[in-house]
């Protein structure tokens with residue numbers, strides 16, 4: 001398993017970032033055997049289906065130094081860990097309602113010496129802080145998700161997109177978006193990544209209030 005697919009789409013990684021990405025298979029193989037955070041059939045496709053997928057958010061928007069990002073329902077650290085490697089000067093807070101998943105996140109962050117990652121065992125609804133952006137993947141429907149985090153955005157936006165949600169989703173989302181009643185902007189990952197896995201994958205942006 002190699003990180004070639006990451007280099008293909010992110011050619012200007014530093015040596016340090018490359019080393020950090022290259023350590024992920026060993027770390028997730030080890031931790032996934034103790035605590036299941038990635039489906040067993042997917043672990044061989046870690047770079048494509050988890051790391052590159054997480055980095056899809058970075059094709060839509062680059063986080064700035066000093067910005068703060070909450071990853072809700074991070075599981076073993078997706079999309080938060082790959083994004084924290086890519087944006088070492090942005091602060092990431094990864095939360096999950098299952099404590100043992102956060103143990104994996106903390107161990108991976110420690111092994112990679114990621115100074116910009118905090119993680120805690122919490123439900124999103126319990127977090128009482130403001131962030132510039134909230135990221136997530138595969139947690140729940142938008143209509144259920146939005147009320148958990150709607151009051152967690154800092155007022156002043158500094159980036160090209162106003163502070164808000166960047167949610168990784170796949171499949172046909174028409175019903176889900178309609179049901180949520182939210183105004184969304186859809187970015188299609190097949191415009192950036194040519195692998196078949198990304199055919200229906202999207203980043204959904206919702207402006208925070």
Ligand SMILES: C[S@@+](CC[C@H](N)C(=O)[O-])C[C@H]1O[C@@H](n2cnc3c(N)ncnc32)[C@H](O)[C@@H]1O
Nearest residue numbers: 073074075078096097098122123124137138139
């Ligand atoms: C299918 S997993 C996805 C994990 C990770 N985002 C990924 O894509 O690999 C969904 C995760 O959301 C977490 N979760 C569900 N509801 C949550 C909530 N209200 N607050 C925090 N985490 C939550 C679950 O514990 C689970 O780890």
